[in-house]
Amino acid sequence: DVVMTQSPLSLPVTLGQPASISCRSSHSLVHSDGNTYFNWFQQRPGQSPRRLIYKVSNRDSGVPDRFSGSGSGTDFTLKISRVEAEDIGVYYCMQGTHWPYTFGQGTKLEIK
């Protein structure tokens, strides 16, 4: 199985400051069709996960533009340009290129 490794696992940030989460996969996530099926999810406390970013860098509808995704191959990053209070929660990366689909361990974003 493809192992997804996130860092850091805990991320204390000051409101208004930027934040960055890294995700590394054990195998390249470039599919034979040319797409890279790598997504980011946010899970607020007590809620279901919500997809933020699909195929590395595409923001889902309704996701604030302070969220951005980048990367390629095996290394990916989620950036929040200015953290707001509503951003607290756990962030997961996920790959849908290789069977079975796998998630990272999660990064808990909290306010300092």
Next chain:
Amino acid sequence: QVQLVQSGAEVKKPGASVKISCKTSGYTFTSYFMHWVRQAPGQGLEWMGIVNPSADVIEYAQKFRDRVTMTMDTSTRTVHMELSSLRSEDTAVYYCTRDDKNSWFAFWGQGTLVTVSS
């Protein structure tokens, strides 16, 4: 709008089975894949399997292959997931989640808590 409404919480004894439902609305049922993902208390997300309603194709993660059964009922637009031989480690919130034209897991149900305890 797309809605995935799951059945309510369950409490089961070790060795029993549980069947969870996910009733869909707001889209053409056969047009999108549906998945089941679980989350143990305080833990991360774990993919269990995929249902392709249009092709009647179902695939399971190897870890669950001998204990899980996923079914679909086109007439009621509902997907079901049954997990057998339950053990305490199966205590988790189980989610159904649907793909969209862009990628995996675009829409999520509210989750169903399954507690396995003697």
